[in-house]
Amino acid sequence: MFTLVTDWDKLLPLLSIAIGIPNDSGLQKIVAIERAKGTQYWAAQAGDEIIGLVGLWMDQQTHQLDAILPAEIMDVAVHPNQQGQGLGKQLVKFALQKAWDAGYRTVWLSTDGNDRKNLSFYIGLGFRIAATIPDWFGPGTVRAILRIDKPTQHE
Numbered sequence: 491m492f493t494l495v496t497d498w499d500k501l502l503p504l505l506s507i508a509i510g511i512p513n514d515s516g517l518q519k520i521v522a523i524e525r526a527k528g529t530q531y532w533a534a535q536a537g538d539e540i541i542g543l544v545g546l547w548m549d550q551q552t553h554q555l556d557a558i559l560p561a562e563i564m565d566v567a568v569h570p571n572q573q574g575q576g577l578g579k580q581l582v583k584f585a586l587q588k589a590w591d592a593g594y595r596t597v598w599l600s601t602d603g604n605d606r607k608n609l610s611f612y613i614g615l616g617f618r619i620a621a622t623i624p625d626w627f628g629p630g631t632v633r634a635i636l637r638i639d640k641p642t643q644h645e
C-alpha cells in the first residue's frame with residue numbers, strides 16, 4: 491500500500507512539514523544522518539507526488555531487537571491538503587506492523603511535548619507518554635518520549 495522511498499530528495503518537502511523546519515541545508519543534513527543510520531521512509535503517493543510519509547528505524551547492525559534499542563518511528567507527515575482523512579493513522583499503523591513483523595515488541599518516538607494535537611494523535615493510536623524532557627529543543631520546549639507495546643492477541 492505504501493512504497494519504500496529510494497529517492498531521498500523526494501522526501502524533503504514532507505520531512506520539512508514533519509520536523510517543522512525549512513527545506514534547506516539543515517534538513518538535508520538530517521536526511522543524510524537518517525540515511526546513514528538506516529532509517530527507512532515509506533510514502534503514500536498520489537501519482538508522482540508524495541502526500542504522506544512515515545520513517546522507521548530498526549537496528550540493522552546487531553539485530554538485538556528490543557534488547558538495546560527498540561524500533562523508532564522517526565517522522566510522520568501528511569500533506570496539509572490531505573490531513574484529517576485517516577492517512578496519518580494508516581501510515582503509523584503500517585510502520586508499527588513492520589516493527590512487529592520484524593520481531594520488535596516496543597516502538598518509541600519523540601515529539602514536541604507542547605503540541606497537544608500531536609500528542610492526542612499518537613495517544614489515539616495507543617502510544618503513551620513514557621518521559622518528558624524539559625527545554626530539550628530550547629527554553630520552554632518539551633521533548634515527549636512516547637512508547638507503544640505490541641498488542642497481545644487478545645487486544
Ligand SMILES: CC(C)(COP(=O)(O)OP(=O)(O)OC[C@H]1O[C@@H](n2cnc3c(N)ncnc32)[C@H](O)[C@@H]1OP(=O)(O)O)[C@@H](O)C(=O)NCCC(=O)NCCS
Binds near residue numbers: 600610
Ligand atoms: C499529525 C499528522 C501526521 C496526522 O495525520 P492526519 O492524516 O491528519 O491524521 P488522521 O486523519 O489519520 O487522524 C487520525 C486521528 O488523529 C486525530 N488527529 C489527527 N490530526 C489531529 C490534530 N491536528 N488534532 C487533533 N486530532 C488530530 C484525528 O481526529 C483522528 O482521530 P480519530 O481516528 O479518532 O478520528 C498530520 O496532521 C501532520 O502531518 N501534521 C504536521 C506534521 C506533524 O506534526 N507530524 C508529527 C511530527 S512527530
